[in-house]
Amino acid sequence: MQTVWEQRYARRVGRIQGSAIRELLKVTELPGAISLAGGLPAAEIFPVEKIAAVTQRILEEHGQQALQYGMTEGYTPLRELLAQRLEQDGLNVSADNILITSGSQQGLDLLGKIMIDAGDYLLVESPTYLGALQACNAYEPEYVAVRSDEEGIVTDELEPALQKNPKFIYALPNFQNPTGVTFTLERRRKLVEMASRYEVPIIEDDPYSQLRFEGEALPSLLTLENERQQERGTPYQGNVIQLNTFSKVLTPGLRLGWVVAPTHVIRKLVLAKQGTDLHTATFNQMIAYELAHEGFLEEHLPLIRQTYRERRDAMLAALEEFFPDNVHWTRPQGGMFLWLTLPEGIDTAQLLGEALEYRIAFVPGASFHPCGGGANTIRLSFSNATPELIEEAIRRLGRLLHTRMLRA
Amino acid sequence: MQTVWEQRYARRVGRIQGSAIRELLKVTELPGAISLAGGLPAAEIFPVEKIAAVTQRILEEHGQQALQYGMTEGYTPLRELLAQRLEQDGLNVSADNILITSGSQQGLDLLGKIMIDAGDYLLVESPTYLGALQACNAYEPEYVAVRSDEEGIVTDELEPALQKNPKFIYALPNFQNPTGVTFTLERRRKLVEMASRYEVPIIEDDPYSQLRFEGEALPSLLTLENERQQERGTPYQGNVIQLNTFSKVLTPGLRLGWVVAPTHVIRKLVLAKQGTDLHTATFNQMIAYELAHEGFLEEHLPLIRQTYRERRDAMLAALEEFFPDNVHWTRPQGGMFLWLTLPEGIDTAQLLGEALEYRIAFVPGASFHPCGGGANTIRLSFSNATPELIEEAIRRLGRLLHTRMLRA
Numbered sequence: 001m002q003t004v005w006e007q008r009y010a011r012r013v014g015r016i017q018g019s020a021i022r023e024l025l026k027v028t029e030l031p032g033a034i035s036l037a038g039g040l041p042a043a044e045i046f047p048v049e050k051i052a053a054v055t056q057r058i059l060e061e062h063g064q065q066a067l068q069y070g071m072t073e074g075y076t077p078l079r080e081l082l083a084q085r086l087e088q089d090g091l092n093v094s095a096d097n098i099l100i101t102s103g104s105q106q107g108l109d110l111l112g113k114i115m116i117d118a119g120d121y122l123l124v125e126s127p128t129y130l131g132a133l134q135a136c137n138a139y140e141p142e143y144v145a146v147r148s149d150e151e152g153i154v155t156d157e158l159e160p161a162l163q164k165n166p167k168f169i170y171a172l173p174n175f176q177n178p179t180g181v182t183f184t185l186e187r188r189r190k191l192v193e194m195a196s197r198y199e200v201p202i203i204e205d206d207p208y209s210q211l212r213f214e215g216e217a218l219p220s221l222l223t224l225e226n227e228r229q230q231e232r233g234t235p236y237q238g239n240v241i242q243l244n245t246f247s248k249v250l251t252p253g254l255r256l257g258w259v260v261a262p263t264h265v266i267r268k269l270v271l272a273k274q275g276t277d278l279h280t281a282t283f284n285q286m287i288a289y290e291l292a293h294e295g296f297l298e299e300h301l302p303l304i305r306q307t308y309r310e311r312r313d314a315m316l317a318a319l320e321e322f323f324p325d326n327v328h329w330t331r332p333q334g335g336m337f338l339w340l341t342l343p344e345g346i347d348t349a350q351l352l353g354e355a356l357e358y359r360i361a362f363v364p365g366a367s368f369h370p371c372g373g374g375a376n377t378i379r380l381s382f383s384n385a386t387p388e389l390i391e392e393a394i395r396r397l398g399r400l401l402h403t404r405m406l407r408a
Numbered sequence: 409m410q411t412v413w414e415q416r417y418a419r420r421v422g423r424i425q426g427s428a429i430r431e432l433l434k435v436t437e438l439p440g441a442i443s444l445a446g447g448l449p450a451a452e453i454f455p456v457e458k459i460a461a462v463t464q465r466i467l468e469e470h471g472q473q474a475l476q477y478g479m480t481e482g483y484t485p486l487r488e489l490l491a492q493r494l495e496q497d498g499l500n501v502s503a504d505n506i507l508i509t510s511g512s513q514q515g516l517d518l519l520g521k522i523m524i525d526a527g528d529y530l531l532v533e534s535p536t537y538l539g540a541l542q543a544c545n546a547y548e549p550e551y552v553a554v555r556s557d558e559e560g561i562v563t564d565e566l567e568p569a570l571q572k573n574p575k576f577i578y579a580l581p582n583f584q585n586p587t588g589v590t591f592t593l594e595r596r597r598k599l600v601e602m603a604s605r606y607e608v609p610i611i612e613d614d615p616y617s618q619l620r621f622e623g624e625a626l627p628s629l630l631t632l633e634n635e636r637q638q639e640r641g642t643p644y645q646g647n648v649i650q651l652n653t654f655s656k657v658l659t660p661g662l663r664l665g666w667v668v669a670p671t672h673v674i675r676k677l678v679l680a681k682q683g684t685d686l687h688t689a690t691f692n693q694m695i696a697y698e699l700a701h702e703g704f705l706e707e708h709l710p711l712i713r714q715t716y717r718e719r720r721d722a723m724l725a726a727l728e729e730f731f732p733d734n735v736h737w738t739r740p741q742g743g744m745f746l747w748l749t750l751p752e753g754i755d756t757a758q759l760l761g762e763a764l765e766y767r768i769a770f771v772p773g774a775s776f777h778p779c780g781g782g783a784n785t786i787r788l789s790f791s792n793a794t795p796e797l798i799e800e801a802i803r804r805l806g807r808l809l810h811t812r813m814l815r816a
Contacts (some may be wrong), residue, residue, distance in 0.1 A: 003609075003647065003673070004609045004647050005609050005647075005669070005670060006670075006672055008609070009522055010523050010524055010528075016521075016676070016679045038477070039478055040476060040612055043476045044472065045476070047468055048475065049467075051467060051475065052464060052467040055463055057466075059457075059459060064452065066661055067660070067661035068448060068451045068661050068662045069446070069655075069661065070447055093464075098687070102510055105685050106684065109683060109685065113418055113420070113424075114418055114421050115413070115416060121745035131682075134682055134683035137683065138683055138684075139418070162703055168416070199413070201411075214524045225699070238413065239411065241413070247477075251475035251476070252475070253474055253477065253478065253690045254691060255686070255687070260412070263413045264413070264414055271424045271425065271542075272424050272546065274426070274539075274542055275544075276514065276517045276543070276546075276684070277510040277511050277663065278511075278513045279663070281661055281662055282661045283662060284689060299784070316549045372561045407756075
């Protein structure tokens, strides 16, 4: 029997869909299950004792402030610190260009709220981060997708998409979720240049750049756009907005992210955030500030990088050993994910049902494709399980694939 | 010079307006300033040491879980505990009827997101909570307002508003923000009965009911609707959704609230919350759970109630002593606010400018009126300043009012 509420849902409810990932998290609580599905950091290397120590200090020294309502913009010392770090990279920004958010997921929601009218086109990579699609879907956009390959978004195919005048481009240039792919410098320059030419702004989502364990870091889209404007003698206009987060370099459970944007956009985001959750917990912001301020993040990052490198290596080795020759995968130099492409005709959503019987979970790739396709792809996370469990999971999955292909 | 972002804002940006309150918080950082503006709890009675103790325990015993990603629905033990407490009040609910939110402000945003289409009517009291208007405005509703008096929403004037078929009724029956008024039992019954007859659901916002320091507690709208349905032999359908928060009974800086709703609505809210901020910080939820579970909130509430009673008494006494006879005010039995009505023709927004020269801040009442009016009203908060500062603030304000009325 319907409640009066159910008869009255807003139209957009049809667009607000669940994530296969979240449902899977439940299945993987079974004993013996190994999940390569969720994008969970390695909890056993969370700096729990360090966090406990600064938490005590904050409550002793600033308890009332930490537990009182705070400014919507965020905790000022944290905003100033984040701005200083960007300034060191040559960007002309101040704390007024920073908004603290409840995870970078909230940055996506707030940008959706202030930018998207129903029916607007958004230009995204395909595949792209499912959570970005979920955040934006509530504002009823249409998507125009541009294919990615192992060098990132295929800039040679951008032009027709830009001609649709999308509201913005959403891009994940480092160790992309879901593919693990990093845009080459050439593709980055081309993307920034073309976006500027078509006057289409870019949202650069950058949760993983600090998780590089191999190869050279590349300049962000934000940095490249800034350099371009300086060369042309135009002032920084902020055509690129950057989203970032403490979830991957500290812990996700604090729910802390930030947006770097032109001051005018920050003011609109602040108003939107006021109506959305008033502000992000000051307590949590002060913890992150203390740790960042005293240089702890830089001390801690090598451990995260080393851990994830070992796990990626374990996954690559196991894939090599146990998987059929006709499956292909990416070889990310950082981040948390790699991407499998199976032979055409294999439906990985269906495969997941069988894998769960082997107590292995992964995310079928189709849902990362906003305009369809990708039914034969899979996202695997290498950040959360130990090398031993990763090897065991890939072994079981490999057995399933071999059996399956014999049947076919 | 406009950035490309500014040229591309969504239509709804025009509806997302700032709160006078937040801007005022900045002014009140001046030395010697006394603010009766913001709805801030008394920070000096925050249980900082108690929170420090449970925080240490949580990090020692469950550090990895507290700092990892969690379920969108919220921390299960906390949801179960909140459901049990409602069951003790006779409601037939389980953890599946509870969603943990990032403050009850987020509950408003998420309900707006799943319920409001542009142009929908919402039925609200006038005046009503400004933050609710800010949350809903992003979804572009129209408002139909029903007047309140000292007994709450004037139910005799509900009928024409209900005939406009509003999407829902938003009501704050206990110590309302901004007026401090509590609905009488008769008005509560009438509201619930008429809403049911017109099949218009109710969102009951209930942050302050635990802050009663005088008089008898009255049943919530949720309880009354539940009783009505049991009498009629119909199953609980959840025509009333309730929003609640830890901000006023513990501390606001943790940003923790919850929604009580039919399971079907909770599922939609969960999907909306996934896209909005993934989940509320597990760490913060575990702190609230530990304190609620061990009965600390019940131990702590008498101190909050006693503190606010003293401050309300100080404010009422000072108003009596220092204010002109033609100013009227409410006498709340709990909560954090009281409401002044000045003679017609006095614009309190203009008065605020003069009051700030006296270093006193308050919130002019007009912004709480979604359909206009109330230019001669003021919201005063008695929760945050000490009795001595309240007396001093009211003395200064009284002097300003006397001077002003002599001039007039």
